[in-house]
Amino acid sequence: MINLQNKINKISGNFKLENEIKSGPISKIFSCEFNNIKSIVRFDLPLAYKLNLNRMKEIMILNEISFLNQSPKILFENISEGILIWEYIPGEQLNFSQKDEQLLKDLSRSLKKIHKIKLSKSLVTNFNESIIFYKTLLVNSPNQKLINKSLKLFEEIKDEDSQLVFSHNDLNITNLLIGNNIYFLDWEYASMNSPYFDIASLVASFNLDHSEINILVEGYSDNFIAINKEKLKKWVSFTYYLDYLWRISIVKLDTSYKQSMKLDEFEKFLINL
Numbered sequence: 001m002i003n004l005q006n007k008i009n010k011i012s013g014n015f016k017l018e019n020e021i022k023s024g025p026i027s028k029i030f031s032c033e034f035n036n037i038k039s040i041v042r043f044d045l046p047l048a049y050k051l052n053l054n055r056m057k058e059i060m061i062l063n064e065i066s067f068l069n070q071s072p073k074i075l076f077e078n079i080s081e082g083i084l085i086w087e088y089i090p091g092e093q094l095n096f097s098q099k100d101e102q103l104l105k106d107l108s109r110s111l112k113k114i115h116k117i118k119l120s121k122s123l124v125t126n127f128n129e130s131i132i133f134y135k136t137l138l139v140n141s142p143n144q145k146l147i148n149k150s151l152k153l154f155e156e157i158k159d160e161d162s163q164l165v166f167s168h169n170d171l172n173i174t175n176l177l178i179g180n181n182i183y184f185l186d187w188e189y190a191s192m193n194s195p196y197f198d199i200a201s202l203v204a205s206f207n208l209d210h211s212e213i214n215i216l217v218e219g220y221s222d223n224f225i226a227i228n229k230e231k232l233k234k235w236v237s238f239t240y241y242l243d244y245l246w247r248i249s250i251v252k253l254d255t256s257y258k259q260s261m262k263l264d265e266f267e268k269f270l271i272n273l
Helices: 004-008 046-050 055-064 101-115 128-137 144-159 195-205 210-221 229-253 255-261 263-271
Strands: 015-023 027-034 037-044 074-078 083-087 165-167 176-178 182-184 191-193
Touching (some): 015 037, 101 165, 101 182, 101 195, 128 229, 144 229, 144 263, 195 210, 210 229, 229 255, 229 263, 255 263
Antiparallel strands (some): 015 027, 027 037, 074 083, 165 191
């Protein structure tokens, strides 16, 4: 747990904490007001450090990609204290009722813009580093067979695709916002990765059907990277296995999250996948 008042005392500026928006094992997120600007604040929990998240790199990436107007505008950061404040973005989370053809086209075009970004060399990291972290952390963990299957699947599909692009790597429902634009939130896992991974994450997160996948893929592939649908299926499967690696890592680092991570339920799902 964290002492919120101690965290608040580390914020320089006129700050007013409001309502909790989101809480997980890595951080707590609240609405707030900062220097008379409607804002959002994220307070890191201890697991953020144990998961080896590079907050400095995340902030530098957000600053570098700000020209796209598809990511949060940073107002305040205190990396050593695990505090980040960004300007509130008017809009709503993407949900299933919004899943229409035009929105899927807009989403694919927005993702393509991100994948075309050429990062400064100092910010370039490879998604493979995250896999190495999980592999090292999870040695001799329960259900090693399923962990090894997850790691093996990644080795198989990454070898099929040598092209890497700048990727968000965490495109779940809570990290996409629809307002005047499509906004991508929570860039803590961003790195170079196969273009298939972000697309597969959208397919899995929104449970897209065959026709919706076609719209997404066609909008993305146009004059950019041709997406092979059979290969995409493998990457969709991998998104579920990666979710499992993340969940079991959380539990290994802090067993108090065992129930909330629902490992037994998720393992049954993967066995039947």
